[in-house]
Amino acid sequence: MPVHETHHGNPPHGRIEDKVAVITGAANGMGRATAERFAAEGARLVLADLDGEKLGAFVEEIGAGGSDVVGVRGDVSSEADVQFLMCEAVRHFGRIDILIANAGIIPEADLASATVDLWDHTMAVDGRGMFLSCKYAAAEMVKAGKGAIVCLSSISAFAGQKGQxxxxxxxxxxxxLTKHLAIDLADKGVRVNAVAPGTIDTPAVAQLGKEGIEKVISMHPLGRMGKPEEVASAILFLASDEASFITGAVLPVDGGYLAQ
Structure with missing residues (x-):
């Protein structure tokens, strides 16, 4: 599994200055926006994605901006790949301070059209992938007696929806997983929280088409889709020391969707 070149620089001071952050699913959408925000806040980054070509280009871009960053191509549903990712983070930077468990897929299927293979693949990526990422990142955090994990949940975890x-x-x-790991790891100094985005303007959502996008926008009281950068801001807060007394929380970033 190829590892892209590490770039060294002097990032600006910020709320997570010099923290080592692993971000999965970092080449697109909310993962990419989070990586950009973390770079601006002074983090040292380990970015992971299944799309090695897009990840490599993004790592070069972030590195050219002055951040310390390394990219690791891998599949979060593979235990070997996740172990390798965390080992690379420790090899390059000596520790893991933050994990953003973002990698996932968003299939649309109702019960009649959903296949067993689709169910298994989605659970492998979105479920097992998050479990594995948390498991192996937390193992490194426990050694240091501190760390912060932010998982990517969704409004779909709280409200029933057609086609989901x-x-x-x-x-x-x-x-x-967020709530149970928060309790399991609290006495070890590791906080675990999540964000639950509503409909966010990402390439995946763009595939819904004009009619589909208008429909989902109408379901959000603020009358628009969210921006990846808005989710990144919530993730940054939960990952930073500003949220030092928050664990087990799932923060909606949903334009009021769940308030209805």
Whole structure:
């Protein structure tokens, strides 16, 4: 599994200055926006994605901006790949301070059209992938007696929706894992929280088409989709010391969707 070149520089001071942050699913959407925000806040980054070509280009871009960053191509549903990712983080930077467990897929399927293979693949990526990422990152954090994990959940983990017979249950895993790991790791100095985005303007959502996008926008009281940068801001808060007394929380970033 190829590892892209590490770039060294002098990032600006920020709320997570010099923290080592592992971000999965970092080449697109909310993962990419989070990586950009973390770089601006002074973090040292370990970025992971299944799309090695896009990840490599992004790592070069972030590195050219002056951040310390390394990219690792891998599949979060593979235990070997996740172990390798965390080992690379420790090899390059000596520790892991923050994990953003973002990698996931968003299939649309109702019960009739959903196949067993689609269910298994979604649970492997969105469920097992998050479990593995948390498991092996937390093992390094426990050694240091501190750390912060932020998982990506969804409004689909709280509100029933048409066409989400597979994705919705997978995001229940994200929220449930967050709460149980928060208790399991609290006495070890590791905080575990999650964000639950509503409909965010990402390439995946763009595939819904004009009619589909208008429909989902109408379901959000603020009358628009969210921006990846807005989710990144919530993730940054939960990962930073500003949230030092917060664990087990699932923060909606949803334009009021769940308030209805």
């Amino acid at each position: 017979a597979v994705y919705g249950p997978a995001k229940f895993v994200a929220s449930g």
